[in-house]
Amino acid sequence: xxxxxxxxxxxxxxxxxxxxxxxxxxxxxxxxxxxxxxxxxxxxxxxxxxxxxxxxxxxxxxxxxxxxxxxxxxxxxxxxxxxxxxxxxxxxxxxxxxxxxxxxxxxxxxxxxxxxxxxxxxxxxxxxxxxxxxxxxxxxxxxxxxxxxxxxxxxxxxxxxxxxxxxxxxxxxxxxxxxxxxxxxxxxxxxxxxxxxxxxxxxxxxxxxxxxxxxxxxxxxxxxxxxxxxxxxxxxxxxxxxxxxxxxxxxxxxxxxxxxxxxxxxxxxxxxxxxxxxxxxxxxxxxxxxxxxxxxxxxxxxxxxxxxxxxxxxxxxxxxxxxxxxxxxxxxxxxxxxxxxxxxxxxxxxxxxxxxxxxxxxxxxxxxxxxxxxxxxxxxxxxxxxxxxxxxxxxxxxxxxxxxxxxxxxxxxxxxxxxxxxxxxx
Amino acid sequence: xxxxxxxxxxxxxxxxxxxxxxxxxxxxxxxxxxxxxxxxxxxxxxxxxxxxxxxxxxxxxxxxxxxxxxxxxxxxxxxxxxxxxxxxxxxxxxxxxxxxxxxxxxxxxxxxxxxxxxxxxxxxxxxxxxxxxxxxxxxxxxxxxxxxxxxxxxxxxxxxxxxxxxxxxxxxxxxxxxxxxxxxxxxxxxxxxxxxxxxxxxxxxxxxxxxxxxxxxxxxxxxxxxxxxxxxxxxxxxxxxxxxxxxxxxxxxxxxxxxxxxxxxxxxxxxxxxxxxxxxxxxxxxxxxxxxxxxxxxxxxxxxxxxxxxxxxxxxxxxxxxxxxxxxxxxxxxxxxxxxxxxxxxxxxxxxxxxxxxxxxxxxxxxxxxxxxxxxxxxxxxxxxxx
Numbered sequence: 001x002x003x004x005x006x007x008x009x010x011x012x013x014x015x016x017x018x019x020x021x022x023x024x025x026x027x028x029x030x031x032x033x034x035x036x037x038x039x040x041x042x043x044x045x046x047x048x049x050x051x052x053x054x055x056x057x058x059x060x061x062x063x064x065x066x067x068x069x070x071x072x073x074x075x076x077x078x079x080x081x082x083x084x085x086x087x088x089x090x091x092x093x094x095x096x097x098x099x100x101x102x103x104x105x106x107x108x109x110x111x112x113x114x115x116x117x118x119x120x121x122x123x124x125x126x127x128x129x130x131x132x133x134x135x136x137x138x139x140x141x142x143x144x145x146x147x148x149x150x151x152x153x154x155x156x157x158x159x160x161x162x163x164x165x166x167x168x169x170x171x172x173x174x175x176x177x178x179x180x181x182x183x184x185x186x187x188x189x190x191x192x193x194x195x196x197x198x199x200x201x202x203x204x205x206x207x208x209x210x211x212x213x214x215x216x217x218x219x220x221x222x223x224x225x226x227x228x229x230x231x232x233x234x235x236x237x238x239x240x241x242x243x244x245x246x247x248x249x250x251x252x253x254x255x256x257x258x259x260x261x262x263x264x265x266x267x268x269x270x271x272x273x274x275x276x277x278x279x280x281x282x283x284x285x286x287x288x289x290x291x292x293x294x295x296x297x298x299x300x301x302x303x304x305x306x307x308x309x310x311x312x313x314x315x316x317x318x319x320x321x322x323x324x325x326x327x328x329x330x331x332x333x334x335x336x337x338x339x340x341x342x343x344x345x346x347x348x349x350x351x352x353x354x355x356x357x358x359x360x361x362x363x364x365x366x367x368x369x370x371x372x373x374x375x376x377x378x379x380x381x382x383x384x385x386x387x388x389x390x391x392x393x394x395x396x397x398x399x400x401x402x403x404x405x406x407x408x409x410x411x412x413x414x415x416x417x418x419x420x421x422x423x424x425x426x
Numbered sequence: 427x428x429x430x431x432x433x434x435x436x437x438x439x440x441x442x443x444x445x446x447x448x449x450x451x452x453x454x455x456x457x458x459x460x461x462x463x464x465x466x467x468x469x470x471x472x473x474x475x476x477x478x479x480x481x482x483x484x485x486x487x488x489x490x491x492x493x494x495x496x497x498x499x500x501x502x503x504x505x506x507x508x509x510x511x512x513x514x515x516x517x518x519x520x521x522x523x524x525x526x527x528x529x530x531x532x533x534x535x536x537x538x539x540x541x542x543x544x545x546x547x548x549x550x551x552x553x554x555x556x557x558x559x560x561x562x563x564x565x566x567x568x569x570x571x572x573x574x575x576x577x578x579x580x581x582x583x584x585x586x587x588x589x590x591x592x593x594x595x596x597x598x599x600x601x602x603x604x605x606x607x608x609x610x611x612x613x614x615x616x617x618x619x620x621x622x623x624x625x626x627x628x629x630x631x632x633x634x635x636x637x638x639x640x641x642x643x644x645x646x647x648x649x650x651x652x653x654x655x656x657x658x659x660x661x662x663x664x665x666x667x668x669x670x671x672x673x674x675x676x677x678x679x680x681x682x683x684x685x686x687x688x689x690x691x692x693x694x695x696x697x698x699x700x701x702x703x704x705x706x707x708x709x710x711x712x713x714x715x716x717x718x719x720x721x722x723x724x725x726x727x728x729x730x731x732x733x734x735x736x737x738x739x740x741x742x743x744x745x746x747x748x749x750x751x752x753x754x755x756x757x758x759x760x761x762x763x764x765x766x767x768x769x770x771x772x773x774x775x776x777x778x779x780x781x782x783x784x785x786x787x788x789x790x791x792x793x794x795x796x797x798x799x800x801x802x803x804x805x806x807x808x809x810x811x812x813x
Contacts, residue, residue, distance in 0.1 A: 211638060230614075
């Protein structure tokens with residue numbers, strides 16, 4: 001209902017206003033919304049999206065961003081605004097497909113069997129949402145410094161191309177590390193519906209999953225080495241360590257730790273946000289940016305990642321099987337206590353007893369859900385997600401000014417992502 | 427005699443000119459030993475390659491133990507499992523690396539601080555020790571993962587990590603070690619060295635993959651077997667030796683010789699290992715013998731035997747299903763020249779390794795000469811060992 005109200009509101013907005021201004025007044029950050037209003041802001045941010053997005057979110061069972069893009073372009077012909085509504089994913093779609101192709105050829109090993117095992121996760125349809133590489137490519141454009149003195153065209157282009165290739169390489173490495181950790185995770189937990197189709201685990205056996213993960217990790221190392229930048233090597237090596245630490249934290253928690261919000265946020269940083277934050281920082285370093293800018297890029301990635309995961313936690317309770325690609329309530333059924341439950345436990349301490357009993361007994365799941373429903377757990381989680389999304393947006397706004405058109409577009413797209421992360425429903 | 431003390435005696439006797447007291451400073455600062463004079467009988471000890479670098483090896487072991495601390499206690503204890511005293515393995519690889527460092531760290535006028543950039547000569551040894559640490563971490567990570575893949579129960583005379591702490595933790599511990607190795611690698615700020623060790627890691631994974639996914643035809647091929655053996659055993663030590671050479675500021679030809687030494691040493695080592703799997707005993711190997719055969723892994727002796735007795739192939743194909751076949755296979759092996767030919771091949775590679783050392787640029791430096799002698803000595807030791 002909110003969406004249709006939003007649609008009508010947006011159509012009233014003057015088309016003469018510049019693109020950026022259209023939704024800035026409602027930007028939660030600028031409106032100085034307090035925390036209590038943030039929940040409302042989270043819902044109202046749907047209204048501030050361009051009508052194309054609003055239209056697309058209301059269509060059921062859409063999967064794959066490309067599908068949405070096609071729908072958007074064909075359905076909203078009447079929008080004659082000269083400054084197009086930016087779809088962050090479409091801005092880099094072409095580059096992404098080049099990247100995917102290159103990844104596929106990069107994973108060709110001397111042993112074909114393993115290459116096909118690794119490719120399994122890079123095939124179209126199983127690629128997840130290509131979220132991370134999109135962020136990285138947009139960040140690359142958003143940070144690219146133009147050479148001040150006009151060099152001979154050829155030289156400048158060559159330098160720019162080489163830099164871009166190196167930044168694309170970061171995106172590839174990031175994907176390889178991410179998929180490697182998923183493969184090794186799959187060995188660990190019974191994620192049999194990972195990404196909507198049978199996990200690699202079932203399909204090709206436990207051992208091949210281990211090997212395929214090792215394979216990707218080692219190839220990522222080689223690619224990292226080829227960038228000839230040891231700081232970047234350190235950053236991404238730290239990511240691997242964090243992924244491993246995060247997974248172990250999830251596996252081996254004591255009762256106290258499982259019920260601790262601090263522990264949960266630390267684990268979430270390690271498992272989800274570290275990859276994006278450190279690779280954003282790597283992008284900045286490759287671009288020759290200052291340490292301050294590198295930190296801003298890091299902050300963007302970190303807060304975006306945290307917001308993403310928090311909404312993911314919410315969707316695990318509120319989403320549907322079809323839209324998530326994994327069974328809903330899967331976290332709680334695996335005994336993984338996420339933010340909504342943690343917040344609910346603050347309001348209802350008696351929930352903790354249930355949590356400690358564990359959730360193998362499905363009646364405990366029902367009890368927990370009941371408490372969750374009575375509590376403000378979901379809302380508080382959304383608020384926290386919005387807070388992090390705002391921090392991410394603030395990081396982009398703090399970047400050094402740059403009037404280059406591509407740079408501005410990319411930065412807007414990155415801002416747009418901070419909204420999408422909150423408002424997605426799958 | 428310990429390296430440092432040997433060094434001090436030389437420094438005390440010979441005047442220095444171009445790079446004054448560099449090695450004396452090395453011994454003093456790095457190892458913190460107070461120089462003492464020993465009697466000449468102890469000179470003979472330096473012929474034992476392992477004792478030449480004994481102190482350094484302990485230092486490296488200590489550092490490794492401190493490098494595998496982690497936030498999560500379970501992870502830390504899993505990652506540090508094979509760095510505890512008593513289960514650190516034979517330490518052949520770190521020994522070779524440290525000896526190679528000494529063999530190549532010749533103070534010539536070309537290797538002035540300017541050439542090495544901001545890296546002081548004093549730090550050179552530390553950096554080379556770091557290569558040994560990195561190599562050990564990668565090596566142990568691969569052992570841990572291999573044990574998961576092979577469902578192995580024992581390793582280095584104790585329970586395998588996967589059997590003691592579960593597959594889950596073992597996989598994660600291996601990944602942690604890789605990430606720590608990478609961080610240490612990056613800290614060396616030498617991009618070619620990073621490439622070398624990344625290549626070694628890639629080769630290791632390829633080797634294990636080849637072993638797990640090879641077709642029967644591939645498993646019966648000597649060429650595939652040698653490639654797999656290079657990947658699994660020789661790649662790590664060959665690339666580490668080359669890395670040590672690069673850090674030392676040596677030129678490409680010398681780095682290649684270091685590489686060749688490591689490669690041939692590794693190949694020879696594995697070939698003898700293959701033989702020992704047939705001829706050795708449980709007690710001396712720390713693992714059950716005939717393991718390869720029982721796991722359907724076809725090694726050099728069998729491959730050679732198959733050349734003489736093609737009918738052997740049929741038994742190999744079904745050996746993992748039918749234990750009685752093992753006896754038949756062993757009988758063929760006994761009739762054939764499989765063991766002898768493998769030994770000859772191992773000797774050939776050991777000679778190539780020794781030749782690489784002999785081809786190194788001449789030096790009058792006593793330490794370097796001793797280290798080179800020790801490296802050649804190792805090529806003989808690995809052939810004659812019985813465990």
